[in-house]
Amino acid sequence: MAAPSARRRLARALVAVALVVVVTFLFIHIVPGDPARAILGPQASPDAVSALRDRLGLDRPLLAQFLDYLSHAVRGDLGTSVAEGVSVTSLMVGRAAPTVALVLCSAILTVVLTVPLAALAARRPGSLVDHAVRTVPLLGLGLPAFWFALVLIQVFAVRLGWFPAGGYGGSPLQSLRALVLPALVTAVSILPFTVQSLRVAMIEAADADFVAAARARGVPPWRVLRRYVFRNAAVPAVVVLGLNMGWLVGNTLIVEKVFAIPGVGALLVDATLSRDFPVVQGLALVIALLVIGTNLATELVRIGLDPRLRHGKESLR
Amino acid sequence: MLATSPWKRALLAVTSVVAVGLVAGCGGAAQAPDASGGVSATAGGTPGAGGDLVLVQAKGTKTLDPVAAVSPEDIAPMYELYDTLYRLSDDGRTLDPSLATAAPVASAGGTVWTIGLRTDATFSDGTPVTAADVAFSLDRARTSKSAFSFLLGGIDSVTASDEHTVVIKTPEPSATLVPALGSWVASILPKGLAGKTDDAFFAAPVGSGPFVLGTWERGRSLRLTKNARYWQPGKPYLDAIQWNTVPDANTRVSQVQGGQADVASDVPFSQVASLKAGSAVTAGTFPATYTSMLIFNQRHAPFADVHVRRAIARALDREAITKSTLYGAGRPACSLLPPAMPFAATPACPPFDVAAAKAELARSAFPQGFPVELTIDNLPESSTTAQIIQAELAAIGVTVKIKVVDSGELYTVYGQQAYQMGLAAWASDIPDPDEQLSFILDPEAGGNAYYTGYSDAKVTALIKQARSSLDPAARTAAYAQVQDIVVQDVPQLPLSYRDNAYVWRRSVQQFAVNPMGVIDLAAVGVQE
Amino acid sequence: MNPLLEVDGLSVAAPGRRGTTYPVRDVSLTVEGRGTVGVVGESGCGKSTLLRAIAGVLPRGLRAVEGTVRVDGREVDTRRPSGEVAMIFQDPMTGLNPVMTVGEHVAEVPRRRDGLGRRAAHDLAVHLLQEVGIEDAEHRVDAYPHELSGGLRQRVLIAAALSGSPRLLLCDEPTTALDVTVQARFVALLGRLVEDRGLGVLYVTHDLPLLGTMCDRIDVMYAGQVVERGSTREVLQHPAHPYTEALLAAAPRMDSRRARLVSIPGRPPVLLADTAGCRFAPRCPHAVDACDAAGPLGPGTSGHESACVRRDELEARSERGVAWR
Numbered sequence A: 001m002a003a004p005s006a007r008r009r010l011a012r013a014l015v016a017v018a019l020v021v022v023v024t025f026l027f028i029h030i031v032p033g034d035p036a037r038a039i040l041g042p043q044a045s046p047d048a049v050s051a052l053r054d055r056l057g058l059d060r061p062l063l064a065q066f067l068d069y070l071s072h073a074v075r076g077d078l079g080t081s082v083a084e085g086v087s088v089t090s091l092m093v094g095r096a097a098p099t100v101a102l103v104l105c106s107a108i109l110t111v112v113l114t115v116p117l118a119a120l121a122a123r124r125p126g127s128l129v130d131h132a133v134r135t136v137p138l139l140g141l142g143l144p145a146f147w148f149a150l151v152l153i154q155v156f157a158v159r160l161g162w163f164p165a166g167g168y169g170g171s172p173l174q175s176l177r178a179l180v181l182p183a184l185v186t187a188v189s190i191l192p193f194t195v196q197s198l199r200v201a202m203i204e205a206a207d208a209d210f211v212a213a214a215r216a217r218g219v220p221p222w223r224v225l226r227r228y229v230f231r232n233a234a235v236p237a238v239v240v241l242g243l244n245m246g247w248l249v250g251n252t253l254i255v256e257k258v259f260a261i262p263g264v265g266a267l268l269v270d271a272t273l274s275r276d277f278p279v280v281q282g283l284a285l286v287i288a289l290l291v292i293g294t295n296l297a298t299e300l301v302r303i304g305l306d307p308r309l310r311h312g313k314e315s316l317r
Numbered sequence B: 001m002l003a004t005s006p007w008k009r010a011l012l013a014v015t016s017v018v019a020v021g022l023v024a025g026c027g028g029a030a031q032a033p034d035a036s037g038g039v040s041a042t043a044g045g046t047p048g049a050g051g052d053l054v055l056v057q058a059k060g061t062k063t064l065d066p067v068a069a070v071s072p073e074d075i076a077p078m079y080e081l082y083d084t085l086y087r088l089s090d091d092g093r094t095l096d097p098s099l100a101t102a103a104p105v106a107s108a109g110g111t112v113w114t115i116g117l118r119t120d121a122t123f124s125d126g127t128p129v130t131a132a133d134v135a136f137s138l139d140r141a142r143t144s145k146s147a148f149s150f151l152l153g154g155i156d157s158v159t160a161s162d163e164h165t166v167v168i169k170t171p172e173p174s175a176t177l178v179p180a181l182g183s184w185v186a187s188i189l190p191k192g193l194a195g196k197t198d199d200a201f202f203a204a205p206v207g208s209g210p211f212v213l214g215t216w217e218r219g220r221s222l223r224l225t226k227n228a229r230y231w232q233p234g235k236p237y238l239d240a241i242q243w244n245t246v247p248d249a250n251t252r253v254s255q256v257q258g259g260q261a262d263v264a265s266d267v268p269f270s271q272v273a274s275l276k277a278g279s280a281v282t283a284g285t286f287p288a289t290y291t292s293m294l295i296f297n298q299r300h301a302p303f304a305d306v307h308v309r310r311a312i313a314r315a316l317d318r319e320a321i322t323k324s325t326l327y328g329a330g331r332p333a334c335s336l337l338p339p340a341m342p343f344a345a346t347p348a349c350p351p352f353d354v355a356a357a358k359a360e361l362a363r364s365a366f367p368q369g370f371p372v373e374l375t376i377d378n379l380p381e382s383s384t385t386a387q388i389i390q391a392e393l394a395a396i397g398v399t400v401k402i403k404v405v406d407s408g409e410l411y412t413v414y415g416q417q418a419y420q421m422g423l424a425a426w427a428s429d430i431p432d433p434d435e436q437l438s439f440i441l442d443p444e445a446g447g448n449a450y451y452t453g454y455s456d457a458k459v460t461a462l463i464k465q466a467r468s469s470l471d472p473a474a475r476t477a478a479y480a481q482v483q484d485i486v487v488q489d490v491p492q493l494p495l496s497y498r499d500n501a502y503v504w505r506r507s508v509q510q511f512a513v514n515p516m517g518v519i520d521l522a523a524v525g526v527q528e
Numbered sequence C: 001m002n003p004l005l006e007v008d009g010l011s012v013a014a015p016g017r018r019g020t021t022y023p024v025r026d027v028s029l030t031v032e033g034r035g036t037v038g039v040v041g042e043s044g045c046g047k048s049t050l051l052r053a054i055a056g057v058l059p060r061g062l063r064a065v066e067g068t069v070r071v072d073g074r075e076v077d078t079r080r081p082s083g084e085v086a087m088i089f090q091d092p093m094t095g096l097n098p099v100m101t102v103g104e105h106v107a108e109v110p111r112r113r114d115g116l117g118r119r120a121a122h123d124l125a126v127h128l129l130q131e132v133g134i135e136d137a138e139h140r141v142d143a144y145p146h147e148l149s150g151g152l153r154q155r156v157l158i159a160a161a162l163s164g165s166p167r168l169l170l171c172d173e174p175t176t177a178l179d180v181t182v183q184a185r186f187v188a189l190l191g192r193l194v195e196d197r198g199l200g201v202l203y204v205t206h207d208l209p210l211l212g213t214m215c216d217r218i219d220v221m222y223a224g225q226v227v228e229r230g231s232t233r234e235v236l237q238h239p240a241h242p243y244t245e246a247l248l249a250a251a252p253r254m255d256s257r258r259a260r261l262v263s264i265p266g267r268p269p270v271l272l273a274d275t276a277g278c279r280f281a282p283r284c285p286h287a288v289d290a291c292d293a294a295g296p297l298g299p300g301t302s303g304h305e306s307a308c309v310r311r312d313e314l315e316a317r318s319e320r321g322v323a324w325r
């Protein structure tokens, strides 16, 4: 049955989280730079700096700090932001919504753009259309995301005024409108990979005997495309999308900055710059959980799409 | 693959994300230390009442507690939420009474200061502002172990002698008392924080400034609305002001161009000229106290030699450095004190001259030159500056190796004096030279003469003397002498004075930024 | 009355970098009506391509360039399925969509093309599954292909193929991947369906003896062409082409699962443009000069057709039961 493998998977995930915690803790403490100094600025007096160091417990042994962190973390207390003076969890909760919204919008937009493009390319492999669909997004890969973002802002926000030039908030509709351009930038950055993988998968699926058999016996063409070609091509394509989620999340960090989306990325940049250790640590943890969660979700979607991966059903021989 | 090692990829993803964060963080906007007084530009006519003003800035406000505020984004709202006893005059060089009715009356040789308070000022909750509130607020600020409590460090006691009279005692005559009382650290809060805890009070702060807190979404926006009880008649003109966080400089400009925002700060210098002539927007630079400088660690042998420091001063073309980094938004430096600072003098700075530099170096213990490491942070303009320095010092035989550290790490390295030569910057918080000169020249003042180890008894004595003198002429003379000496001694080499660059919509009226980087938003309006 | 299937002069071209090849070249064949016609030939000689052309599901890169295909006297477009023929593939693993249940496969055409209701389509599916001999059909409708054995899958494929009520069934080596007992049961089922439904079947295989048990007529294909044709008895007992004889000699032993025709030396040629003469000649131990000018199929002495220039000779010897030398 599924239980042992699920348990093993969960155990691995826990190990991963633990590793992430240790690695980020060491990482941010080994990277030089004094959070107290970084926060207070160059003209703060040594007194003020040492007072803050004292308050943060930065002069205690690393191990003691780590154990202290752990014992609080397991109770859901990720500490207090050094720079903002509020709890890390409350800080992150406020910042998570825009990021999650952005990642979701990006993922949806990616799918919406990938499917027709891949279908177009897969219709006649090797044709002019196919080459165009495959090479044009590659050009997008060459230009940096922030540059593409600036062009979009100049054209669609400053010139045309269709979308805001960055920012987030207001009504849900306003927020959604503000997410269109950033989601587009993110989607375009992974489009070459997703289009290519879906295209290959579709060509492969279209060549399968079951497609020819279905067409021959009279299954309507649109249904063949949907139920036979897409459904089978979706399995590897979902895996590629899942693999790219890390990249997608990484990209949102840059995109958040350019589009002034007050998300986790902006927080991470701020926190890293000001050596706000508790926040960096908390974010690393959350991002690790997100990535692991995404992997699990990808796997679940795969299992949902491909009955061969389902366990527990007895083979009917 | 998916089934076998999700954790490997999670780990990879996280480390890459953290790395991205670091890199992105490093590329972030300059962390400009904040500034103190002087108006240099106005736009529009007499403001009409009403309207909202949206300002976009690189970072978010992190606290509403004046004692905890450190960054320009923290400090700007302080001047709107709270009042101080004195405030910067329009030219930004002197202070005018604000909650105080007049300049303090000094007695006992300048160690007892009596200040009368306005009787018509109330907090936004309607309670009157009293001397007890002032005493509480100043005590709270000067005894807090915060970054800027030192500004009020020269105070012995603050007492309320009656409801509207405050008496401040200083151990010695203090020329910096009034400028310090004009800084945000000295914001007046209700006594005892109206019985609330710090957290509760600053979640819904009560002040007597022109605006009150509307909404604050951390990291996203801070909105203040008009304080209907504000004591200055007719002010503020605006119904509301809102700061939005927009980390990317280009996006900030775009938002003003697109009408989403009215004012953007930290505009790239290279864009100011082209933005100036827009039909709906304009741009400008405002003199500030930000001074970039080269600092020399005197524990490192060559820099203990004054001839070496002088040789470097003559070998560097500060004009060229300023042009290629500031695009006209600043001037090459000579004195340690920027022109926007009161008492700034024009000492005789030896001009750029490679032959003279070589001759000077020949008189040192390192006549043939020496290799040296130049520590900088990872901002683009630092690397431009460093490359010019590297090329110019090569001409006198000093071979520079550039060492880049993360901007969050720079002052830790300097603080440990773990550098040889470094790029640093200073900006003042009050319109008085004492803060800067003490910190960067007096080895006792805490900064170890801005991490250089420089120590000159005469300079230290002059600074102390100027601080405790209430005679402007005597202060002028002392500061002039200090400025002359450091031009000769070169403990640090000032490179350029940098302005603050803004872009704003032409509908904004009376837009001006003082040398402390503060906009008097109570005086600003917008054309509907 | 029109024949059920009439292929006339069909050529399928494969444009390639080194010139156009013709996997199927000038093939004519007929399935009169009810009954099974066999097509036999080595792997690579164009059998699958022929079937796919008839079904209108040629793979990418292949195009019918000459000739016609008629079903019931009406010409059909080889570029798209006519819906009147169904096809079963060699590999039951790949013939079914892995993400659809058995029931969905079988109920799909009645429901989506013929507009049956959900319930009716489901009942029909169960009925069809029972018809092809699947026990416990009510439960197995919900199974996924990977949950079934190869023999069951092949039956499901037939049920799905029958779901559109075709009159012609194209079978492309349907039993090659199955073991012998399963294969025998499958052939029996096919025979029953031909009887019960009046189906016409075009059955492709490389297993010549197998055809002997199930076909009325046999077409022997080599290198994209039909080289011999006749009644099953005639072809098996009096092969009139050396290639047919070689196939018979190389017939797989009954216990081997995937027999390969290793005993015919050489390989089928690549069919570049028009190669004149007999294409088997280079591999034929009995080739003579006249082979270079060999023509199309012609009638032999015993009434069936062969393309061999020495067909009469060959037939005569095989009739005498003497090994041909």
Ligand SMILES: Nc1ncnc2c1ncn2[C@@H]1O[C@H](COP(=O)(O)OP(=O)(O)O)[C@@H](O)[C@H]1O
Residues within 6 Å of the ligand: C014, C023, C041, C042, C043, C044, C045, C046, C047, C048, C049, C050, C059, C060, C061, C062
């Ligand atoms: N898409 C294609 N493009 C080019 N040649 C093809 C293609 N498909 C099949 N062929 C060629 O056509 C010939 C006949 O193949 P096929 O019909 O599969 O033979 P069989 O079914 O008899 O084994 C082979 O030589 C094969 O290489």
Ligand SMILES: [Mg+2]
Residues within 6 Å of the ligand: C044, C047, C048, C049, C172
């Ligand atoms: Mg085949």
